[in-house]
Amino acid sequence: xxxxxxxxxxxxTHILQKMKQDGERISMLTAxxxxxxxxxDDAGIDVLLVGxxxxxxxxxxxxxxxxTLDQMIYHASSVVRAIKRSFVVVDxxxxxxxxxxxxxxxxxxxxxxxxxxxxxxxxxxxxxxESVKRIISAGVPVxxxxxxxxxxxxxxGTYAVRATEDAEARKLIADAKLLQEAGAxxxxxxxxxxxxxxxxxxxxxxxxxxxxxxxxxxxxVLVMHDVLGINKEFKPRFLRRYLNLYDDIYKATQRYIHDVxxxxxxNDNEQY
Ligand code: KIV
Numbered sequence: 001x002x003x004x005x006x007x008x009x010x011x012x013t014h015i016l017q018k019m020k021q022d023g024e025r026i027s028m029l030t031a032x033x034x035x036x037x038x039x040x041d042d043a044g045i046d047v048l049l050v051g052x053x054x055x056x057x058x059x060x061x062x063x064x065x066x067x068t069l070d071q072m073i074y075h076a077s078s079v080v081r082a083i084k085r086s087f088v089v090v091d092x093x094x095x096x097x098x099x100x101x102x103x104x105x106x107x108x109x110x111x112x113x114x115x116x117x118x119x120x121x122x123x124x125x126x127x128x129x130e131s132v133k134r135i136i137s138a139g140v141p142v143x144x145x146x147x148x149x150x151x152x153x154x155x156x157g158t159y160a161v162r163a164t165e166d167a168e169a170r171k172l173i174a175d176a177k178l179l180q181e182a183g184a185x186x187x188x189x190x191x192x193x194x195x196x197x198x199x200x201x202x203x204x205x206x207x208x209x210x211x212x213x214x215x216x217x218x219x220x221v222l223v224m225h226d227v228l229g230i231n232k233e234f235k236p237r238f239l240r241r242y243l244n245l246y247d248d249i250y251k252a253t254q255r256y257i258h259d260v261x262x263x264x265x266x267n268d269n270e271q272y
Pocket of ligand 1: 050053211
């Protein structure tokens with residue numbers, strides 16, 4: 001091990017648990033490729049999620065449903081090769097776990113074996129709890145995902161805020177407790193009222209990580225393309241943009257085209 005590696009304390013499920021206990025917020029971003037994962041890891045992100053949002057932002061699909069297990073493995077192994085410190089979680093894609101808990105376990109095992117990631121994320125509560133237990137009993141850390149679960153978009157019919165009605169909110173709290181009892185190490189809460197995010201967070205000993213779940217959850221996650229402003233059209237209320245890369249890349253591309261067409265690039269110093 002190099003001197004540099006000795007100094008790096010890798011993020012683990014125990015560290016994430018301690019962060020909740022100490023009141024230190026957990027930072028999480030999605031990543032799908034080596035180069036971006038390296039920057040996020042160097043900058044000190046705690047958790048990198050290889051989300052099935054790759055289906056939208058990398059492949060251009062309308063939903064997360066089309067992405068395959070093989071494609072998730074390709075993205076995840078690229079991310080894992082880049083990181084020195086962050087904890088890497090990979091989404092089980094639609095169709096890779098709903099059949100039964102045996103199928104779920106074999107998908108999780110493929111991800112762990114073929115990518116070197118540190119855990120998997122799975123959407124749903126009570127209906128997938130047997131799969132969660134089976135995956136955890138094989139030694140694979142599991143992150144839950146409740147609230148707006150994009151793999152069920154055709155059941156919901158809309159990307160609107162979830163669990164605004166009491167019955168759905170009670171079910172979400174019950175599902176969160178079930179996931180914790182089954183051994184999940186953390187739960188993503190997507191697009192739910194801030195007050196419900198607070199209630200769930202206070203009811204659990206494991207960390208909650210929100211995306212549009214308000215400020216009382218234990219950590220925050222956003223999609224890389226949204227944070228960096230690569231997507232121009234997507235402007236949900238919960239999003240804070242830190243860059244406007246679409247505009248920067250657009251302008252840089254126009255300058256490059258101008259320089260090539262005008263025979264300004266390459267100049268004498270830029271050739272052999
Ligand atoms: O796939 C994804 O990017 C996600 C986040 C929205 C949490 O699941």
